[in-house]
Amino acid sequence: MSEPTREPGFVSLVGAGPGDPDLLTVKAARRLAEADLVLYDALVSPSMLDLAPRAQRFFVGKRARKKAMAQETIHWLIIRAARRGRKVVRLKCGDPFVFGRGGEEALALARAGIAFEVVPGVSSAVAAPALAGIPVTHRGLASGFVVVSGHSEGAYATILERLTPHSLTVVVLMGLAHRSAVASFLIKQGWSPRTPVAVLRAASTPEAETWSGTLAELAVPPELSGEDGDAPGTLVIGEVVTVAAQLAQTVLPDAAVAVTRRSF
């Protein structure tokens, strides 16, 4: 930040995708390569930051058990850098406009008169299931899907309470720590305890892990043996989960479609 220029800065609100740097978009990779400053969230992998060799890198996410940086501070950092003529990349997991507070950052930039763009990313809501062999829609099984956040009951109750059970696929982002609450909630709303579910952790990374079972099994209060409740996890609830089991009968390389049963 020692050489402020007169050229106007520019901010890119960039989706990082689910984790694998190969699932960045071509545009996102280019913005990283050109960036002067990258402000990144938790769950953004170090190898992704390697794509921004020119840039200062600044972590603004939430670390386990610590408070996140205030959203207003993030706005201030972005705006200050842009005013100094920097090319700023605000790198967010998944898509910046899906539970990313990207809308708030866009509004803050607009109000400050800072030029910006949105670079959509691959959302974990779709990609995490896909990489486990689960299509969120599938002929005869689901003709739509709903995406909610699992971080508090307030965040999903209003939406899930009125759904016709089994009428669509339910995807819960940030749902790992609250999986038993979400499952109990759905059973109470009339979903069959035998509804197939999958829990997807660290999708698209080498640590990727899939657990599958039923809604009743998911409702059992989890034992988080040394596990970080902040770990990224996506829940998928609905008949589409059975597609993965059918696929798993075949051995598949690479982005392997493999559903394993695992107890937490």
Place this chain on the structure above:
Amino acid sequence: MSEPTREPGFVSLVGAGPGDPDLLTVKAARRLAEADLVLYDALVSPSMLDLAPRAQRFFVGKRARKKAMAQETIHWLIIRAARRGRKVVRLKCGDPFVFGRGGEEALALARAGIAFEVVPGVSSAVAAPALAGIPVTHRGLASGFVVVSGHSEGAYATILERLTPHSLTVVVLMGLAHRSAVASFLIKQGWSPRTPVAVLRAASTPEAETWSGTLAELAVPPELSGEDGDAPGTLVIGEVVTVAAQLAQTVLPDAAVAVTRRSF
């Protein structure tokens, strides 16, 4: 197809994203560069196919007013090419597992014992709104979203009929031709006729166009003046649409966030 090899073939079910080749993932671009054969859908832009210089290219999508190729024929073409040792890319708009029949293709490949992978893409369900300045979730406006297909009432009625009005954002893919039916349906379910809506056409392409208005305005039977009912179009329904209007008060370059009013 004149030189079948003994090496095993491989199939990549690849999401092409919303249209702009820059919104392909890095992995998708690499798969295209290495492909021997690309089977592509309608709405995949020619400049995207230029990224597959080595490949035979084969259109298997639906053209305006003509019947689509039978899904079984597509399966047969993919499997035959893979058995001949080809690297096949099955290129689908958006994400291959969101209304793309990708799940059916994956199952057909698994049953045939063909090695394959899924390369998730940027879904228009999220990207089309984002590029128009509309976050599908936004603090205080929507804590979730539902994605349905607009191609027939049967495809969305069961899902939309029980939603708590205004509890979430409704995204309708392939919704352009059926926009008035969808809007009337939601009003009948108790959604306010004044609910903000946006109609997004050809998102991420040079022809991108946004119309915004109210659910009541959308419900007026549309006049499709020379317009192709098959044109790609995404409907977004909910308070989040107002974010775009707030952003539009600022001049933004590039992936410009600009909401214009336009009659069909």
